[in-house]
Amino acid sequence: MTDEWRGWREAAQAALYGDEGFYRSPARSPEGPAGHFRTSVHASPLFATAVARLLTGIARELDTGTVALVDVGAGRGELLTGVLAALPEGLDVAPYAVEVAGRPPGLDPRIEWCAEPPAGVTGLLFANEWLDNVPVEVAETDAEGVPRYVRVRASDGAERLGDPVAGADAAWLERWWPLSAPGERAEIGRPRDTAWAGAVGSLTAGLAVAVDYAHVRGARPPFGTLTGFRGGREVRPVPDGSCDLTAHVALDACAAAATEAVAEAGTGASTELTGQREALRRLGVGGDRPPLSLATTDPAGYVRALAAAGEAAELTARGGLGDFGWLLHRVGLPEPG
Numbered sequence: 001m002t003d004e005w006r007g008w009r010e011a012a013q014a015a016l017y018g019d020e021g022f023y024r025s026p027a028r029s030p031e032g033p034a035g036h037f038r039t040s041v042h043a044s045p046l047f048a049t050a051v052a053r054l055l056t057g058i059a060r061e062l063d064t065g066t067v068a069l070v071d072v073g074a075g076r077g078e079l080l081t082g083v084l085a086a087l088p089e090g091l092d093v094a095p096y097a098v099e100v101a102g103r104p105p106g107l108d109p110r111i112e113w114c115a116e117p118p119a120g121v122t123g124l125l126f127a128n129e130w131l132d133n134v135p136v137e138v139a140e141t142d143a144e145g146v147p148r149y150v151r152v153r154a155s156d157g158a159e160r161l162g163d164p165v166a167g168a169d170a171a172w173l174e175r176w177w178p179l180s181a182p183g184e185r186a187e188i189g190r191p192r193d194t195a196w197a198g199a200v201g202s203l204t205a206g207l208a209v210a211v212d213y214a215h216v217r218g219a220r221p222p223f224g225t226l227t228g229f230r231g232g233r234e235v236r237p238v239p240d241g242s243c244d245l246t247a248h249v250a251l252d253a254c255a256a257a258a259t260e261a262v263a264e265a266g267t268g269a270s271t272e273l274t275g276q277r278e279a280l281r282r283l284g285v286g287g288d289r290p291p292l293s294l295a296t297t298d299p300a301g302y303v304r305a306l307a308a309a310g311e312a313a314e315l316t317a318r319g320g321l322g323d324f325g326w327l328l329h330r331v332g333l334p335e336p337g
Helices: 008-017 045-062 078-086 167-176 190-201 251-264 276-282 299-315
Strands: 005-007 066-072 092-098 112-114 121-128 137-141 147-153 159-164 185-188 203-212 227-230 233-235 244-246 269-275 325-331
Touching (some): 008 244, 045 066, 078 092, 121 190, 167 185, 190 203, 190 325, 269 276, 276 325
Antiparallel strands (some): 005 147, 227 244, 269 325
16 A cells, blocks of 8 residues: 555556455455455356356357366356356366466366466356456546546545546547546546457457446446445445455447457457347346246245246346346357357
């Protein structure tokens, strides 16, 4: 922690990923991300089952003996553990957990723990709520309409305006998140574009999926989305290592960056941006209640089906998890039928 004024990207990087940061220090967050915010992975095992179905379909398309499953931002390995348990027999999977925190005890020994996505793999790369934790600069328009970097003090989260936004950051704002009125704010998503393009580029062939809080050009929030979470509650974002720091993702910008990078590499790819509600319904997670007649013929089965329907409804709810964005890149695969 320091009292010097820094840009939000530098401050958040230290607060989240420094030696004493929120994600690296067992003392600050012994229970991992699950102790501070609820993701789809924690909401229901149906989410892992859906990812298992997605992986099975990609393995069928690739027609390969072993398929990779790369979980980027793996937390404590909850998603990988759930997917491995839900896979059909006979599918040979090489699972990778990409995470900056140390490997948790008791994790399935098949899972390889690594700091970066492995290069040259074939299969499914899945990043659930990873990009929102990639630190970015914050810009705010001053009284004259000039976008300026927001500088922050780590000890208390106090802010003040710094230099005008310039160079590649200014070009990104102009293309993806134009600011004009005094007081408007934006998170400059260039580092996320780069991170996602690199993740997609690590695949030789397969599918890369990013799932996150998202917005698109034409519907950006006028004052940004930067916030904090601690102990299951939203809190004021203070970059002192005591809380998660997150901001919604400009997934359309990430999509363009990955598409351009893949095209430069000469690899065929197709891109789709959709919502979690639609994506999960394709994978068999709908939230429809079971028929009442089942309660008479199979009471226990009815109770199980009703519980599953409630979990599916949470995963696909409008105004909740169902509004998450899904960005899908098919690399080296034909267009989907």
